Amino acid sequence: MLEKNKIYLMDCFEFLSKIDDNTIDLAVIDPPYFMNKADWDTFKDHIDFLRFTYKWIDELIPKLKNTGSIYIFNTPFNCSFILQYLINKGLYFRNWITWNKKDGISCAKRKYNNDQETILFFTLSENYVFNMDEIRIPYESTERILHASKKGIIKNGKRWFPNPKGRTVGEVWHFTSERHKNKINGKTPKLPHVTTKPLDMIERIIRASSNKGGLVLDCFIGTGTTAIAAKNLERNFIGCDNNIEYYNVAIRRLKNNWNNILK
DSSP: OOOSEEESOOOHHHHHHHHTTOOEEEEEOOHHHHHHHHGGGOOOSSHHHHHHHHHHHHHHGGGEEEEEEEEEEHHHHHHHHHHHHHHHTTTTEEEEEEEEEOOOOOSSSOOOOOEEEEEEEEEESSOOOOOOGGGGGGOOOOOHHHHHHOOEEEEEEEOOOTTTTTBBBOSEOOOOOOHHHHTTTTBBOOSSTOOOOOOOHHHHHHHOOOTTTTTTEEEEOOHHHHHHHHHHTTTTEOOOOOOOOHHHHHHHHHHHHHHTOOO
């Protein structure tokens, strides 16, 4: 078993072969999308892409604990194939999450703009971790909620009072993309990775589907966002990437945050 709290410069298949079975509490996976954004995201055709995708899924599933969960990012189109494959593998479907990226202006002419990505949430069994109270968000109607907190609202014959921690999270998530969060003089900068995910979004996933001390895996870890989110929330992490540039950025980010983690 590879050492925890480290990122490895390694192919995902080699990496997964070195992870013990039944050890991972949560897998957060942001794999290639077959959008030809870089060499690592380029495939001969969609069949070749799916063959690669199904192969790493097959290698990953045995690594999860029976109480474990997996979140997979991809395009809605690709997720329609991935979802059916996970169901056929016996995993339990929980949610099809839509991430509204708030990523600026698109210019589609003959279809609707692509301003979202999909996140599939599956579990290995019916007995899994889910901490809704850890991810509640503010109610939208503050005036109505203020009134309800004093006298309650009648719902289905019962008096309902709002949860002081906020409302439950739905399947549409509104997180601004990293490049738009980091504008310089109104312009979006070029980031070290072309598909960096927002740290606060990854933290939501980790809060919801793992407990403190749990082990979070990411076998396409890029510049280390999952690792940083895990350590921010007192979880352990283990991950890899086969791109030396991303790996170096990830190691640098980790060292800047926690000098005692990496030797």
